[in-house]
Amino acid sequence: MNYNNKSSQYFSNVRVEMLKYLPKDSSRILEVGCGRGCFGASLKKENNREVWGLELMPEEGKEAKKVLDRVLIGKCEDLLNDLPDNYFDAIYFNDVLEHLFDPYSLLKEIKRKLTDKGVVISSIPNIRYHNEFRSFLFKKDWKYEQKGVLDFTHMRFFTGKSIQKMYKDAGYVVNTHEGINKTKSLKPYFLNILFLFTQLDIFYVQYATVASKAQL
Template sequence: MNYDNKPDSYYSKMRFEMLKYLPKDSLKILEIGCGNGCFGEFLKKENNREVWGIELMPEEGKEAEKVLDRVFIGKCEDFINDLPDNYFDAIYCNDVLEHLFDPYSLLKDLKSKLSNKGVVISSIPNIRYHNQFKMFLFSKDWKYQDHGIMDFTHMRFFTGKSIRRMYEEAGYLVKTHEGINKTKSLKPYFFNILFLCTQLDIFYLQYATVASKS
């Protein structure tokens, strides 16, 4: 899969909306898909946190090495055995799991890397977001794009329901699961009138999930 055509902002976007999901007492953090390390660097500014990263792209990974405590460069699946067991208080997967061929196995493997109080925190695009809902239902189309929910580098597509099920089937306890980045468009309101207010999930671009191993 070719990620070289992505804009620079793809690897340096700060996900401020994901900060609130980090437990206050989390001191050892792993960010999978850390980009150039900007998010992890921000996390390090509080409570003297230790932040590790895994990044697929070599150039961005080299930048992350300058600001994070330790960085692995390559496919995240290749470094699972290099991660210490029972170590991380939080593992972030911000818009990562949808890029993997087998995110289900990765979640299972990450459980052993969490401390007793550890959580996995993820942001995953919602395939039922209103723009895609309209494309499937009315345009009868499935068109890949350079970025966004229909990103051509996405290997998996999820709804809010299937995200929760993925975590639960991997043996996690889902503590928080909610839509984020709500649209300001009026279109979803029209769809909900049309479908008797049964499509509330189409308002949300992504779902944020926090899950513990027990």
Template sequence: MDYQNKPQDYYSHVRSEMLAFLPDGSKTILDVGCADGSFAFQVKKISGAEVWGIEYMEEEAKKAAEKLDRVFAGPCEGHIDNLPENYFDVIFFNDVLEHLQDPYAVLKAIKSKLSDTGVIISSIPNIRYHRVLVPLLFRKQFEYQAEGVMDKTHLRFFTGSSIRKMYEDQGYEIVEHKGI
């Protein structure tokens, strides 16, 4: 995948809108696809929690390691077994699952890493977004881009209902599902 040629601020974007979903009292947090650690560092500052990250890109993982408590570099699939069982109060997947070959298997494998009250918070682009559908319907083509819903590095595309189904099929209870 061509993750090297992303816009300059792609790996340092802080998804501040995702902070609203962070449960009070979260003490252990994992950010899968943490990039340079900017978002996870904000979570750490706000919550005072122990924050870990997993980042595919080696250079970005090095930057994240300067900000977070522990960071693994490489594909997340290769690090799930190294994570402690029943440990994380929150696992974030901010715009990550659509980049994975088998997000279903990742969600299934990582479930045992959540504490008894642990939650997954994710952001997943919806292919039914009007700016995607209009070109598809009227020009009859996918118009891939450097980032966004039609990011050329996306391996999977989801709708709202397929996102729900993916989580439910892996045994998760959906507490909240909304567009942001």
């Protein structure tokens, strides 16, 4: 997948809305798809945290090495064996899993990198967000964009329900699952009038999920 056409902001975005999902006692954190390390650097500001990153793009990974404790560059699926087992208290996927061909297998495999108290934290775009919902329901269209829910680099698409199922099937317990970045548009309200307010998920651009390992 070609990410060379992405703007520099794409790799420098600090997802401040995702900070609140990190457990307070997390001291060793991995960010998959760390870009230039801006989000990871914000995590390091508290409690002397150790933050690692995985990044596909070499140039962005080099920048991340300047601010994170350790950065591995390459496909995350190929780097799993280079990560220590039972080491991370939290693993972040900020809008990353939808870019992977097989996020389901990756979630299963990366589970062994978590400590017993460890969690996976993800932000995943909602394909039922009202803009897309209206487009394919009423306009019968599916148009890829440079960014957003229908980003041309996305390999997988999810609803809130399918995200929860993915985690459960991979052997996790979902602790938190909620819509984030709610739209300010009035259009979803009008759509909900048509559907008797049964489509509340269309207000949210993404879902934030926190999941821990299921106890055997």
